[in-house]
Amino acid sequence: MNLLHLKYAVEIEKTRSMNKAAENLFMGQPNLSRAIKELEESLGITIFKRTSKGMTPTAKGEEFLSYAKNILVQIETLESLYKDDNENKIRFSISVPRASYISHAFINFAKQLDNDKNTEIYYKETNSVQAIDNIIQEDYHLAIVRYQSAFESYFNIMFNEKNLRAQELWEFEYAAVMSRRHRLADRDSIMCSDLNDSIQILHGDPYVPLMNASEIKKAELSGSAEKKIFLFERASQFELLESIDNSYMWVSPIPKEILVKHNLVQKRCSDFKRKYKDVLVCRKDYNFNRYDRLFINLVEKAKNEVENF
DNA sequence: AACTGTATCAACCTCAGGGC
DNA sequence: GCCCTGAGGTTGATACAGTT
Numbered sequence: 001m002n003l004l005h006l007k008y009a010v011e012i013e014k015t016r017s018m019n020k021a022a023e024n025l026f027m028g029q030p031n032l033s034r035a036i037k038e039l040e041e042s043l044g045i046t047i048f049k050r051t052s053k054g055m056t057p058t059a060k061g062e063e064f065l066s067y068a069k070n071i072l073v074q075i076e077t078l079e080s081l082y083k084d085d086n087e088n089k090i091r092f093s094i095s096v097p098r099a100s101y102i103s104h105a106f107i108n109f110a111k112q113l114d115n116d117k118n119t120e121i122y123y124k125e126t127n128s129v130q131a132i133d134n135i136i137q138e139d140y141h142l143a144i145v146r147y148q149s150a151f152e153s154y155f156n157i158m159f160n161e162k163n164l165r166a167q168e169l170w171e172f173e174y175a176a177v178m179s180r181r182h183r184l185a186d187r188d189s190i191m192c193s194d195l196n197d198s199i200q201i202l203h204g205d206p207y208v209p210l211m212n213a214s215e216i217k218k219a220e221l222s223g224s225a226e227k228k229i230f231l232f233e234r235a236s237q238f239e240l241l242e243s244i245d246n247s248y249m250w251v252s253p254i255p256k257e258i259l260v261k262h263n264l265v266q267k268r269c270s271d272f273k274r275k276y277k278d279v280l281v282c283r284k285d286y287n288f289n290r291y292d293r294l295f296i297n298l299v300e301k302a303k304n305e306v307e308n309f
Numbered sequence: 310a311a312c313t314g315t316a317t318c319a320a321c322c323t324c325a326g327g328g329c
Numbered sequence: 330g331c332c333c334t335g336a337g338g339t340t341g342a343t344a345c346a347g348t349t
């Protein structure tokens with residue numbers, strides 16, 4: 001067994017295909033097949049189950065791959081410590097939910113980056129499933145994962161199983177954001193039912209948890225509005241809210257300057273009892289660099305600015 | 310039956326390391 | 330510097346099994 005074998009196995013797990021993995025690794029399929037077979041023989045286990053649909057890891061294979069991925073990450077970390085250009089290179093990577101206070105923090109973060117440095121910044125807005133996957137499979141350093149507080153224990157178990165460390169950033173209640181011209185915009189207090197005849201704008205791939213329980217998914221997605229617009233990107237959400245007077249969206253509280261810019265207001269519903277959490281997730285063995293810490297501080301600051309709107 | 314994906318084989322190439 | 334060896338790679342062909 002050698003490091004190449006680990007790399008090959010991880011690539012096969014990622015692609016679920018010998019052919020595709022061989023292509024990604026710029027090698028021939030026969031050679032990859034032989035290498036994996038040798039690896040399995042040397043370990044005395046079957047790592048992958050072969051089918052005409054592709055390759056899937058066995059239970060032992062899953063265990064092996066989990067160790068293999070950790071080893072590869074550690075080697076990469078070790079190498080990056082001593083690379084010649086390390087001092088001049090910033091690598092910051094994070095997957096986040098579609099939240100304005102986080103993107104606001106990111107903008108402030110980007111403003112503070114040293115122009116003289118060679119930077120590599122990866123900022124991806126996605127759902128919780130993909131965010132976690134990005135850490136495990138794609139070598140992202142950080143993720144902010146959003147879930148309903150009621151599902152916390154499920155997530156904690158999952159983080160532990162996947163060798164991840166989680167740190168709570170914020171527990172909050174959703175606010176309804178709407179145009180200043182919305183008929184509820186001037187009301188001091190509103191109830192969820194007041195929004196029934198408005199158009200709900202929501203993201204089509206929300207932060208549904210990893211469990212199969214369909215009721216959890218339903219709970220996350222449920223809303224009282226009969227008219228809904230599902231978006232799969234964030235760019236046009238404020239324009240829609242601004243343009244369609246009768247629309248609203250459930251959001252984590254939004255920074256004031258974004259509301260002003262788009263002529264929006266945000267309202268808490270007095271009977272909205274559901275709470276959500278944003279937690280920062282990384283591998284258990286990951287050490288924050290100074291850019292990670294800067295971003296976390298800015299998220300904290302953005303949170304403090306919006307939490308008592 | 311056609312297609313898709315993996316397994317295996319033969320023949321050959323490239324490269325690094327060791328011995329002389 | 331030359332030769333040998335082993336590891337790891339390629340190409341091309343074929344076999345086999347499961348799916349459509």
